[in-house]
Amino acid sequence: MIDWRNPPKLFIPGPVHVLPEVLQQLARPTLGHRLKDYSQLHSETVAMLKKLLFTEQHIFLSTSSASGMWEGCIRNCVQKDEVILCTSCGAFSSKFASVAKSCGRQVEELKVEWGQAITAEMIDEKMATGKYPILTLVHNETSTGLTNPVYEISKMMKKKYPDVLVFVDTVSGVVGLPLHFDELGWDVAFASVQKAFSIPPGFAIAAVSNRALKKSESVPERGYYFDFQEFAKVEAKDQTPTTPSIPHIMALHYQANRFLEEGMENVWARHKKMADYVRNWGRSQGFEVLPEEQYASNTLTTFKNTRNIDIAAVNKALREKHNTVFGNGYGKLKDLTFRIAHMGDTQMADLKELLGWIEEEIN
Numbered sequence: 001m002i003d004w005r006n007p008p009k010l011f012i013p014g015p016v017h018v019l020p021e022v023l024q025q026l027a028r029p030t031l032g033h034r035l036k037d038y039s040q041l042h043s044e045t046v047a048m049l050k051k052l053l054f055t056e057q058h059i060f061l062s063t064s065s066a067s068g069m070w071e072g073c074i075r076n077c078v079q080k081d082e083v084i085l086c087t088s089c090g091a092f093s094s095k096f097a098s099v100a101k102s103c104g105r106q107v108e109e110l111k112v113e114w115g116q117a118i119t120a121e122m123i124d125e126k127m128a129t130g131k132y133p134i135l136t137l138v139h140n141e142t143s144t145g146l147t148n149p150v151y152e153i154s155k156m157m158k159k160k161y162p163d164v165l166v167f168v169d170t171v172s173g174v175v176g177l178p179l180h181f182d183e184l185g186w187d188v189a190f191a192s193v194q195k196a197f198s199i200p201p202g203f204a205i206a207a208v209s210n211r212a213l214k215k216s217e218s219v220p221e222r223g224y225y226f227d228f229q230e231f232a233k234v235e236a237k238d239q240t241p242t243t244p245s246i247p248h249i250m251a252l253h254y255q256a257n258r259f260l261e262e263g264m265e266n267v268w269a270r271h272k273k274m275a276d277y278v279r280n281w282g283r284s285q286g287f288e289v290l291p292e293e294q295y296a297s298n299t300l301t302t303f304k305n306t307r308n309i310d311i312a313a314v315n316k317a318l319r320e321k322h323n324t325v326f327g328n329g330y331g332k333l334k335d336l337t338f339r340i341a342h343m344g345d346t347q348m349a350d351l352k353e354l355l356g357w358i359e360e361e362i363n
């Protein structure tokens with residue numbers, strides 16, 4: 001019987017399972033957001049996030065889910081007469097394009113089939129027209145379990161189109177996958193915390209470049225809640241423009257510290273190891289990974305349902321017997337694929353248990 005007080009352990013690609021010790025961080029006594037205690041929490045958290053994202057530029061803490069930052073980067077950094085090249089390889093990258101349109105901006109989409117990657121060559125061909133001052137990318141497309149070759153893309157962009165601003169949705173990439181913000185030359189990269197940070201949903205972070213912040217000065221009608229200039233005004237005081245979700249920031253502080261202690265190279269290696277394990281398991285069971293091997297994500301795996309199993313029935317059984325669920329396919333891939341998250345605080349032992357239970361149901 002469904003009871004939200006006793007939810008299943010989550011192997012869906014977000015929100016993911018949260019450790020009890022992380023949940024406890026959200027129950028700490030609250031702080032006054034204009035008092036020095038909060039500023040201490042804020043400055044320590046931002047300093048750790050800068051290390052996690054390899055940036056010395058700006059980190060803004062947003063009391064919103066990541067969707068707010070889709071809107072934030074567009075409304076802050078794109079003039080109405082500029083054309084944005086939005087790359088689209090699945091549900092979330094397409095949504096980024098539609099959000100840009102809904103903000104009244106001009107968008108052209110560079111689209112590939114779901115499950116395929118956006119490559120540097122494809123972007124180069126479009127950028128060569130000289131038409132686009134802005135590019136949007138998704139680091140890790142959660143609907144298809146695909147990681148775009150963002151290092152290659154960024155190398156090409158920096159070399160050939162250094163003046164183009166690059167906005168990156170790294171919602172299901174951040175922490176689980178390498179991300180060197182300054183070296184990549186990105187202008188805005190944002191993520192929510194319910195994926196690899198393994199924190200309950202409702203909060204987002206954004207890295208913002210100096211030049212993106214500068215550009216926002218000249219863009220009219222930026223709104224208020226996501227106005228980068230408002231964030232910048234209180235940055236030196238280690239505050240946010242409005243009352244933030246302080247419990248989320250406490251949890252973020254705790255998790256950022258844990259990831260730094262583990263070491264980012266180790267965190268990424270752990271994700272790769274879990275991903276390899278899940279992919280090999282799936283292949284041994286007769287399932288194909290949806291993206292090509294070189295683009296398969298290390299934070300979640302999407303399998304084609306090549307054996308035509310009844311995904312809903314397997315999940316129902318897992319829920320009844322083990323109070324656990326994994327992800328079905330997203331949107332138009334609902335019954336054609338299924339997804340298993342292996343990010344954040346998930347460990348190999350958790351995955352082995354889950355995959356064993358799935359095997360019992362399908363064989």
Ligand SMILES: Cc1ncc(COP(=O)(O)O)c(C=O)c1O
Pocket residue numbers: 014065066067068092093138140141142143169170171172192
């Ligand atoms: C790649 C990607 N971008 C954006 C979003 C939207 O994030 P949120 O639900 O935190 O607003 C998601 C949510 O799953 C996502 O996976």
